[in-house]
Amino acid sequence: MLTKTKGLVISNMRYRESSLLVTIYTAECGITTYIENGVRSVKAKHKMALFQPLTLLDLEVFHKPGKGIHRISSAKCYFPYRKIPFDIAYSSIALFLSEVLSKVLKEEEANPVLFEFLESSFQFLDQAPGHTENFHLQFLWNLTEFLGFYPGLVSEFLEQLRAAGVPGLAGIDAEALSALFGAVYGQEVVMKRGQRQAVLAALIYYYQLHMESFGDLRSLQILQEVLA
Template sequence: MLNKTKGIVIQYMKYRESSLLVTIYTAEFGISSYVENGVRSAKAKHKIALFQPLTLLDLEVYHKPGKGLHRISEAKCYYPYRKIPFDIASSSIALFLTEVLSKVLREEEANPVLFSFLEESFQILDQGQGHLENFHLQFLWRLSEFLGFHAGQVGEFLEQLREAGVPGMGDLDAKTVQALFNADYGDGVGVNRVQRAAILRALIYYYGLHMESFGELRSLQVLQEVLS
């Protein structure tokens, strides 16, 4: 059956000579995998640029429940990014968050509230207004609520991490971290570089505790170098 849905590209990999396997988080079906044949040929119906990570797509797909791979009939970008591809800070944040999403999005069912959160967040990142150096920290904190392991009180969250021996937790004040997490994207919050790095370590450690096979984040070093 042909279905219409919005989607956010998470990742793709080459498949056979000219095709791709594309992982997309969809509004209607959750995380789904699609075969896109011939995309790397000169006569491709859909160009490979459509399947770059975080691209926001309007899709018509052949989706059969219980099937591992599905097919795309039509794909169009409904929000072309203007800043993320060209601004090194925005692109580094986007790359890092894409890797996180590739590890934590697992449900193959609709979650319209989560989809809206992701869609709106990446549009805000692309618009690039205000102070976005803390964007990834606020994003990870809010995303954890959708994933079912939100820490609740920041003071308790930090205390757990101190007891676990996570480095840098002594540099963090609960009120400062709470103010950061409560602020809107782009709001100026008094968090310095050392504190920002410690908060990121805390969040990554916390994700690792609750997500099986979360593992290392290859894009982390690039992010830290760009935002340092």
């Protein structure tokens, strides 16, 4: 069945000599894996650049429910990024968040509200003139609402972490945290580097508490070094 949908590339993996397995979060079909043959050849219908993580695509796909791997009929980037691929701070945030999304997006069904959240978030990040140092923290907090474990209140968030024996919470000020999570993207919220790192560690612990398969994040060290 040929389906038209928007999609957000989550990850790609080399398959055999010239093919890719591309995981895309689509507005119409949820998280889906596609095989793209011959993508490394000169005559490739779709170039590798289309399948870099967080690329926003207009797609026509052959989608058959119950099938593990699907095929792409056509793909076109509808929002070319101007900063994310070229600015190390923006690209480090994008790399980190794409790894998070690869771990948490599991549903193979349409969720247009979640797709709109992801789409608008990364469009904002790419267009932001500054004050992106807290973007990943606010994104992780807001994403929990779509994943089913939104804590609602900062006090509830911290209480769950304390009950689980999570270390490092003494360095987190609840009032500052409420200001951070109550702010919109791009709104300046002053935090010291150590405070920001403590909040990120707490958010990662929170995800690990609620998702057994979440595990460690390989891109975390790169993000911390770049935003130091």
